[in-house]
Structures are given as C-alpha cells and as structure tokens.
Amino acid sequence: MAVLGLGRSGLSAARALREGGAVPLCWDDNPEARASADAEGFGVRDLARAGGFDGVDWLVVSPGIPHLYPAPNPVIAAAWAAGVPVDNDIGLFFRSFGSGDWAMFDQPPKVVAVTGSNGKSTTSALIHHILQSAGRDSQLAGNIGRGVLDIDPPGEGGVVVLELSSYQTDLARALTPDVAVFTNLSPDHLDRHGGIGGYFAAKRRLFAEGGPDRCVIGVDENEGRYLANQLSEAPADDRVIRVSSGSKLSGPGWDVFARKGFLTEWRKGRQVASIDLRSVRGLPGAHNHQNACAAYAATRALGLAPRVIEAAFHSFEGLPHRSQIVAEAGGVTYVNDSKATNVDAALKALQAFPRIRWVCGGLMKEGGLDALAPGLENVVKAYVIGREAAGFALGLPGIEAEICTEMDTAVTRAVAEAQEGEVVLLAPAAASFDQYDNFEKRGEDFAEKVRARLAG
Template identity: 40%
Template structure:
C-alpha cells in the first residue's frame, strides 16, 4: 500500500467504509495516523481495519480532526456532514488528495489524470495497457480498479494512470498531473451541481492544479472550454487539441476490434497524445492498441451466434454514452431503458437509421417506446430477459443485438455491472 510520513500523528475522520474508505483507513493507520471511522452499515463497520476507532461521525465534534476523508459518492451539496465540516473549519478531502500528499515520498514518477463525462474508464485502461506493453512500470486507479492507496508504490520511472470523476476532483486540492486529460463534457450529475457550468468547472479544476510545463490533452470542441483550460495551464506548448478542422479519427481503427466506434476514435486520439507526451514510441503505441482487450460492459463483444453479434454496452448510462455505440454498428437490434437521466434521446437520433428495431425495458420503457415509435419498430418488453429473447428472435445474420441502455440501472439492478452480467448470462444461454 501507499503510506507517507506526512500522515503520521494526525487525526483523520474517514466517512464511509466501502473499498476506498477501507484502503484509506489502512494506509493512514500504516502511516502512523489516528483514524476514526464511520459507516451507516453495521457490516461495513465490522470490516474496519484493526486500530480504527469507530464513532458516529454524524454526531461527533468534527473540530477534533485534522481532515475529514469522505467517499466520492457523498453529495457535498446536500449531505449534513459536509456543512458541519465547513462550520468546524475542517477540510473535506478524498483518497486522491491523500495520494497527492504522499507523492513527494514516492520514488520519482509521473501521473496521468483522465476526466470527462464519458470514456474515462476505457481511456484510462487503454493508456495503462499501452504503457505496460511498452515495459513502463504502471498502475491504474482512482475511479477504476483497486483504490490507489491500496496499491504498492511504483519504482522510479513509473506512471500512475488515474480515472477521475468530478466527485473525486471536488475532493482534491493538490494533484499536479504531469498529463491531464479532458475527453468531453456533457450534462450529467446535475443533482450534484447547481448548473452545467458548475459541473464543467469541477472537471476543469484538474488543470488548475497543474503547474506550468505540464501537459493538457483536451478533446472537446467547445472553444470556450479550451480557452479556459489554456488560461489554467499556460506552460508554453503544453496544450494538445485537435488541429483546426481535424476529425478525431484513427486511420487504422478497424485493426482494433476492441476499439470500434467514434467514441473510441476519440479515446485513441487522447491515448496517442498522452503516450507521446510520455515518450512512448509509435511501434509500442500501436502494439498496445492491437493487444488491448477492452473493458467489460463497454462495447463488449459477448458472443456471435448464427451470424448475429451480441454486444454488452451496459456502462452507457445516458444517451450521450449510447450514441457512439449506435454509430458503430450498421444493423442493430437495440435494447434500452432503465432509470432515465433525461426525458429525451436527442443525442442518439443521428444514428436511428442504424437501428432495425428497439426493445425497451424498465421505468423508462414506456417513455422511450413513445419517443422511438415514429422512427423504428419498437416493443416495450419491460424486462431484460424479454427484450433479449425478442431481439434474438427478430435478428438476421449481420445484425447486432446491442444492450446500450442510455439509462441508469437502479430500477431493476444493483448497478450497471449486474445488468451487464445478466445480459451476458442470458446470451450464453441462447
């Protein structure tokens, strides 16, 4: 695990004992800190590492702590403990900030930080894979994989590749990324932010924390956002953006079956700029692309049966994330629905011509069926099992049965992983 003498002797409150909270408590205790922790779930409290003091932080005097370390899922805009911490003048941070504070004690290394509304996980995993293929010591963490504090320090010359949500950036004060990446910004998580502009500003803080001469990779088309980032990151020559009029398309993308679709063209473009900034040569970069296996639930090719391809894109939890999947296949049987984040599918509309028929499920099933009915045959199937069976029956050789829900999963599933796993199981049983 990653520890630091800088934490020794300090008293930390850790709120939430899921994976990142447990890793945080263990790293702080191993560093010689005093840790008081709380989780509303009794079983989570029982899993706290030895040496942790358990106390109800919802009632405790927070002024006794040096820092309050919270899970990124905690809504800072409305959770009572956040306001109580502000009233007590106690900083609110997350495990990424603790990693940032530990960095001076780690062997010399670099950090790549990747944010954006969509594509973060794929780009993070892709860059990590390319670096590993090129022989560079590397780990990935943040919003993907093991919590960063649970990982062993890299040797000199290593690169930490971090997927960073806006929630994690909100809890971070001093992460100076050697390369910071912004893939895109579209409306999302507006229950946590007062406006889209506030959400975008949260993403852009990643660049505000950088020092001069460090690299920024920005794939967004919005020149206003680009200008703001350039003002934040003003080291000469430090900004990678698409050239004027350039289409972000990698000429040989068809060679990489795990990286199909326009969204992955953007991910490849960003990975290419990052790896170039880190000194990875072209041959090593392309070898990494060719051998990249892809991530579960993200355009995951589950099976081909009787000439029909089945694709699990359960991670697409909003229409903006679904649109690239619709663009990637020419003849689609589309399964969508769940708990809607929006009452429209406008981002998907340019690709409706690729859809031969649609099958809606979940809470949004009736709404989406009405939206799609003028454009394509559609059935409100209610459940994933019904939708898959109907889609499979209707399919012909050359079709793709695509689960790309454009919705959250919480009406019928624990999370998008459980939804994708269920789809995979159902496809396997066909």
C-alpha cells in the same frame, strides 16, 4: 483523521492513514459498514453529533457522499462548523505522492490523470495497456482498478494512471498530475454539481489546481475548446495536445485527431504519424477512436514511439461493459455497452454500428432522449427494458420499439429476430438502478442471457 463513508475508498483511506501514523475515526450511516470498520480495529464515532469533531484535524470523504449539492451531508456541514478541512482519498494521494528515495531515481515516477464524461475508463485502461506493452511499470487506480491508496509505491520510471470522476476531482485539495486528460463533456450528475456549469467546473479543477506539465484536451465540445484555450500561452504551445474525433485539426501546435478510421498526429505544422484504427477490434466506433486519440497523445507525451503505441492498440481487448463483444453467431455480433448510462454515450454506441437491434431503457435521466435522433437511423428495432419501458419507448419516434420490460424477454426476442450482418447492442441510455445494483450487473445479465439463448 476522520473518515466518512466506509466503502472501498473509505476503508482503503482508513488503512493507509493508520499505516502512516494517524488515528482514523470512522463513520458510515450503514451499521454493517460500521461493524466492518470496528472489526478491523478502527475507532467508530458519530461525527454529526455534538463534539463529533473534537480532536479531529482532517476529514476524508468517500466520493459518493454529497458535499455541496443538492445539500451538504450533515457530517460535512459539521466539519465546516468546526473548521476541520474536508478532503478525499485523491487529495491524500497527491499530497503524499513522492518519497526521499526519488532522489536516487534517474526517472522519477509520473501520474497520468484522466477525467471527462464518457470514455475515461477505456482511455485510462488503454493508456495503462500501452505502457505495459512497452515494458513500462504502470499501475491503474482511482475510479477503475485498485483504490488509489492501495497501489504499490512506484519505482524508477513508473507511471500511475488514474481515472478520476467529477466526484473525485471536485473535492480533492491537491491535484498535481504530470499529464492530465479531458476526454469530453456531456450532461451528467447535474443534481450533484448544481447544473452543467458546476459539473464542468469540477472537471476543470484537474487542470487549474495543479498545473500539469502536459494537458490532453478533447476539443469536440465548447467546454474542451475553452479549456484548451485557457491552458495555452500561444498558438504553438505544445504543452496542450488537442484531440478530436471527426474533425481535422490544424495549426502550429500539437494535434491528434481521427477521421474516417485513421488516427493522425500533427506537430508544428506537419504530419508525424498515422494509424489505421479500422482493424483495431477492441476499439470500434468513433467514440473509441476518440479514446484512442487521447491515449495516444498521453503516451506520446510520456515519450513512447508511434509504432509502439500502434502495436499495443491491436492487443487491447477493451473493457467489460464498454463496447464489449460477448458473442458472435450466425453472422450476428452481440455487444455489451452497459456503461452507456447516458444519452451521449448511447448515441456514440449507436453510431458505431450500421444495423442494430437495440436493447435499451432503465431509469431515465434528465434531458429526455431527443439527442439520440442522429443514431436512430442505424436501429432496426428497439427492445425496451426497465420499469419506465413504456415512457422510454415513447421517446423513440420513427423506429419500431417493443416493450419487453425484462432483460430475458428483450434478449430472447432480439436473438430470435436478428439477421446476418446485424448487431444486438445493449446501450441503455439510462441508469440501471430500477432493476440492477449497478451497470456491471446489468451488463453481466445481458451477456449471460445472450450465451444461454445461443447455447439453447
């Protein structure tokens, strides 16, 4: 079994393969990564060279490695030429999930898989939190938490909650969750998927390949409405739970929607439950209310009662870098939403608060900033960071924008100028790689600078 890419998921896959009786052959273009694999006793082979796939039965690829667009990695092209099947750790997980011990379980373990453009991390973590609060055995893995092949074997009635990116769903040869969740779709990773159609197709595989028992579908975009329609056999088919933030859903099926801060569940034409989300501190804004609806629907599909879910909402503290409150002082709230790396995510963050001093900017993505317009009315002033700060500021017509370039300058200015009742919000609407290794480092820098300014 060959393993290409020796980051977290690659090494995890190699260890799991060895424990399962296979012989891993590892490769990474990074010499340090190869040295790490060699130190753990794994065979290292340049798979792109002639004969690289001699004696190899299967190739497991890490998610960051392109397999089709914008061009196949040479190792993957070599695997195609050799007729070696290409897979990833998610495919291995689903192929191997289950054991003979399950025949003794009254309640076999289940898998909940969450995908979408925005909100999938919060939705996955919230599902996991609700299950744990209800006393259910739950593990969080995939694109969040532990590597999918590092989890413990689930026991009686256990649940594995997986966050899956488009990179993971696109290549996995097996995708068979019990409950599958689609949050929403907005343009992202378009070069990797050959455009928006390829990006949606990668997400859609989670539902089309394995036939989940229940599908939770966000229907606020055409892609979600199309997907829900494709999966339904009739208007009253409650195997599909439609979810919306902002629109009242009606019909004979199963719907969960949030309007004006209230989550409502309708089933078979009648209201089943209602929850006031306005006081749920860890889920501010309409975008988090959509996440709450999706998590509510998924856990209802697993048999949890509305009152149990509601109680868990109130103890959820949110995730770092996703609408995370990092400080409060002088009537000003400081919020780290560094994960808002695209325009759609940033727009939702801007629409969550009424008076914002906005720290934004970074490595701009395709499509420009025009889609931010509906949220700019909430912005008191923008403080623009990043190497492209001047160009970013030009894309924000009608609001005051100060070019700060560095995080320290932006935070210093925002803290000095913020008034009672305002929110200082980091929601970059851009990638972090021009100044930081990842969005986590950017969010940590923001939080550290805020606390330092408030303390000094």
